Amino acid sequence: MVVVNKTSVELNHFILKKLLRVRKANPSDLNEIYAIACSVGTSEKISEQGFLVDDYKSNPKYYKKKLLKAITNLEHFYVAEYDKIYGFMMTYTKEQWLAENPDWIEDVYWRPDFDRSKLDNFVVVDKTAIKADLTGQGIGSLIYTRLLADLKDEGIKNIFAETIISPQPNFASLQFRKKQKYTLAGMRYENYNGNLYTDLIYHKIVE
Known part of the structure; x- marks a missing residue:
């Protein structure tokens, strides 16, 4: 029998490998998912x-409503949990992504050598969030492993993800793209809440 101290600080690699499980989110997870979003989505x-x-x-009411909509509608919304939820990832199908971002393909400045046929069928990883004091411990990689397995079963070969580099670069996200062997496919500019963001567009083939 393994006895575990269940505080976040005590979570270690052994627990991550042996006890943490990844499953699809359900509406009852909303408050825990929101708490994780709050831990890394701050001012x-x-x-x-x-x-x-x-x-x-x-704006708790607004963001909980958005998260609940995603939990309810997205086929690939995952959580990683042990005694509680420690991270989540939401992924959109091509149809879902373009329904909310209809000009996305046209707005991206694709690399000249990028094979546009990869846009025929894809998913977009929109948000991956790990509890703030547990980043870098492999939780995101565990969730990705589950996503890749599901996409392989469904015959989906292409994954896209965006990483912000301006006005403030997300170095942790850039490192994660490298770790997961994404390649740079393009970039785009996005006006959001009165700010102009620069996003790098990364691509990964499901193997």
């Missing part, structure tokens, strides 16, 4: 830790 952005763009504490 202060820490490049080395990674961050979500929005300040989730600024």
Whole structure:
């Protein structure tokens, strides 16, 4: 029998490998998912830790409604949990992504050598959030492993993800793209809440 101290600070690699499980989110997870979003989606952005763009504490009712919609509608919304939820990832199908971002393909400045046929069928990883004091411990990689397995079963070969580099770079996200062997496919500019963001567009083939 393994006896575990269940505080976040005590979570270690053994627990991550042996006890943490990844499953699809359900509506009852909303409050825990929101708490994680709040831990990395704050008014202060820490490049080395990674961050979500929005300040989730600024409007709990609004952001909980958005998260609940995603939990309910997205086929690929995952959580990583042990005694509680420690991270989540939401992924959109091509149809879902373009329904909310209809000009996305046209707005991206694709690399000249990027094979546009990869846009025929894809998913977009929109948000990956790990509890702030547990980033860098492999939780995001565990969630990605589950996503890749599901996409392989469904015959989906292409994954895209965006990483912000301006006005403040998300270094943790850039490092994660490198770790997961994404390649740079393009970039785009996005006006959001009165700010101009520069996003790098990364691509990964499901193998």
